[in-house]
Amino acid sequence: DGGITQSPKYLFRKEGQNVTLSCEQNLNHDAMYWYRQDPGQGLRLIYYSQIVNDFQKGDIAEGYSVSREKKESFPLTVTSAQKNPTAFYLCASSSGLAENNEQFFGPGTRLTVL
């Protein structure tokens, strides 16, 4: 999983609660991403950030929020507005948004809403 850490590995949330997933990288990468993985659907992009203090919505941003105050960190908050948050969440980074840049992934956080 390279130099990307995600915590916690498992997270349980009651309905109506906000929760924050941590993502840290020591690869000195500029770009960071959050994906949601559901069975049979591949990965869907939630948010991405090209540089510190800047981030953009992906394909399924509703009910999620992010911040990018430091280059190494890109936390994701799952808010109570997210209707179906139970999923496996993956953080990734790359050296930039160029077309030939592969992504490096963290180990993931499995979120379950009780």
Place this chain on the structure above:
Amino acid sequence: AQSVAQPEDQVNVAEGNPLTVKCTYSVSGNPYLFWYVQYPNRGLQFLLKYITGDNLVKGSYGFEAEFNKSQTSFHLKKPSALVSDSALYFCAVREPLTGGFKTIFGAGTRLFVKA
């Protein structure tokens, strides 16, 4: 919009036999194609990519992929499968967006290698 399709949900192969995991794509310009592998409860790992040049791309763990422009395919191959190759494989294509590119992933193909 660009897209990628993995027509097989699951591929079964015996250890020692060659394996192929299929991928087809749809792009409006030059394709940038990737393969990633995911082991259970883990993040994805990069295997290989095609950007330009030689149609046969070699990657990690003995995997290779062949870019075929006329068939718009980028199939993943390995001459001799190992039980440890059993995992979920994702094909991906890069799509332009403002200021850069984003990655579109296929739905994934689960590979089972039987001893």
